[in-house]
Amino acid sequence: MTTIDSHMHIGLDGFNADSIIREMDLRGIDQSWLLTWKELHPPVPELHMDLPAEPILEACDRYPERLVPFYAPDPATENLKDHFNTYLRKGFKGCGELKVCRKWDDPLIGTYLELVQQLHMALVFHMEVPSLYYIQEKEGYVQWIFERLMNDKYNGVSRYYLTRFAERTGIWKKKISRNQVQFPGILFDFEALEQRVKEFPEIRFIGHGPDFWNGIGAVRHPKYIHQKGRIAEFGIIDGLLERYDNFYCDISGTSGYNALTRDKDQSRIFLQKHAHKVLFGTDNTRFPLMQLLESMKLGREQLENILHRNASRVL
Numbered sequence: 001m002t003t004i005d006s007h008m009h010i011g012l013d014g015f016n017a018d019s020i021i022r023e024m025d026l027r028g029i030d031q032s033w034l035l036t037w038k039e040l041h042p043p044v045p046e047l048h049m050d051l052p053a054e055p056i057l058e059a060c061d062r063y064p065e066r067l068v069p070f071y072a073p074d075p076a077t078e079n080l081k082d083h084f085n086t087y088l089r090k091g092f093k094g095c096g097e098l099k100v101c102r103k104w105d106d107p108l109i110g111t112y113l114e115l116v117q118q119l120h121m122a123l124v125f126h127m128e129v130p131s132l133y134y135i136q137e138k139e140g141y142v143q144w145i146f147e148r149l150m151n152d153k154y155n156g157v158s159r160y161y162l163t164r165f166a167e168r169t170g171i172w173k174k175k176i177s178r179n180q181v182q183f184p185g186i187l188f189d190f191e192a193l194e195q196r197v198k199e200f201p202e203i204r205f206i207g208h209g210p211d212f213w214n215g216i217g218a219v220r221h222p223k224y225i226h227q228k229g230r231i232a233e234f235g236i237i238d239g240l241l242e243r244y245d246n247f248y249c250d251i252s253g254t255s256g257y258n259a260l261t262r263d264k265d266q267s268r269i270f271l272q273k274h275a276h277k278v279l280f281g282t283d284n285t286r287f288p289l290m291q292l293l294e295s296m297k298l299g300r301e302q303l304e305n306i307l308h309r310n311a312s313r314v315l
């Protein structure tokens, strides 16, 4: 069965053009979309990684049958329209990954979406809620461990309990507040997103990321980065997928895999219901996503939609 990986990066986790092709051959992936990550002034540089357009073009020149180039310039880029046109002429096929610390109701995002619609591009975007990010105070192993425990280690659970402990006992309280910075979050305002989806019906919006996928369930606990446990009731993304023809999602990354494995019975129902809207993707991870999909015993047509038809259609 043809498979398209709709969410892949070059220069992330040690992947270069050749190793991406090797990995694709190994996993039976026919084609991968390569996405950039551009933010001109990331507010917390520790949480940003520049993934530029040029290495993507080089890779796609070498493997034109296998790789599809995507580019999402920062919305604050000067002469954005000319910039987009220049890159479209260079061969870019879509806009992604849009992953900047702005909200959907930002006027710059409005201007950006106007261009994306005019230029008939699909848009891959990331969503992440604001958080406090702990910056390692000094060099050293113990300090490093503390930094890990205060950030994304154990899916946020260690941060949750360490913060509560510090608040109750006063121990580490000053150390924590001295070294924490506010991360403003990425495109996390769902209500404004819905307005944008309505406002720009020609754009195929493809969502992913922790905040997006936590929206598979109606309930969220502050303890977790990626929500765990049973999905008693479907959340906001279920309604968006249902209501808007131009709204899609990709199941890539830890966020996608987590959402599909935390409650397999419910995620099977979710995939069956939205099989015409879900795109297969890895985001450089090596989760057994293909096996997971096979184990869900979806209909052949549903599986084909997820593995490649939806991706071809939105392009």
Ligand SMILES: [Zn+2]
Pocket: 007, 009, 035, 097, 283
């Ligand atoms: Zn990504």
